[in-house]
Amino acid sequence: MGGQDVRVWVDRWLPSLPLGRSSPIGEVVVTRNLRVDTLICPQSRDWNINFLLPFLSVVDQEAIEGYRWLQSRSLSVRDHLLPYVRSIPDELWKRIWKTMAFTCWYIWKAQCNYVFNQVRINPLNVVLAISNAVGFFLAASSNYAVNGGRENVGQTPSRAPYWIPPPPPFTRINVDASWFKMSSSGFVGVVLRDAEARFIAVAWYHIRAPCAAAAEALALLRGCELGASLGYSEVILESDSSKAVSCLLNSLENGSWEAFLTLERVKTLGEAFQNCHWSWVPRSANMVADTLTS
Structure with a gap:
């Protein structure tokens, strides 16, 4: 069943629409035979904005135009950055996602500690906890990969975490x-x-x-x-x-x-x-x- 066969749904319970059906601002005639394909431009396959605008107030029209402008800008930015994004190694992407996961976890944990234990949230403590967790996880992961997925039972890890200087002025x-x-x-x-x-x-x-x-x-x-x-x-x-x-x-x-x-x-x-x-x-x-x- 395509857009030529599906009628536009008219919700008769919407209190803002008189008589339970759309009331266009312009001269567009709305009947029970209005089909979905009427709302879509056959060439671009996008919404038929020219047909839909008479149904919208001026405020809604301005909001839609603003959104379309932002969308076009975001698409242009995406297309510009796409070659750089694709050039990022898969291993780096994995580190980025793991860092995001640890970040969300420790922020959530700090919030819970504040709500349930009344422990004041210290952003620097949260950042240090995230940094430690990510560092140890990546070190363990790299050691696991170096050994072909085998655990180092009774052996010294090949890339054990080491002491690093603190950030100044600490x-x-x-x-x-x-x-x-x-x-x-x-x-x-x-x-x-x-x-x-x-x-x-x-x-x-x-x-x-x-x-x-x-x-x-x-x-x-x-x-x-x-x-x-x-x-x-x-x-x-x-x-x-x-x-x-x-x-x-x-x-x-x-x-x-x-x-x-x-x-x-x-x-x-x-x-x-x-x-x-x-x-x-x-x-x-x-x-x-x-x-x-x-």
């Missing part, structure tokens, strides 16, 4: 902890470096802690204390303890009760900085602090 503080169950004690390592990758300070502490989670929390505490004592106001605290960082970014109640009070102090010290961000990194990007605790 100071990156890397912390790590070791813990020994027999003695309920361990060691904490703290490393401060600036945007030019220069070492500012390195510290090593002996600690006592009831569990590994509490030891990781103490590492973050020592990092905050050292950064504050040296007078730095814009810092990025990095740890390879995903649980501790997750608690600081979301809710302290999600973590171990043995680490709760320490993490509470960490969060208080973090709020005292002018700008403070919590960031999780894999061990390969935290090697200097990890070596200090060995």
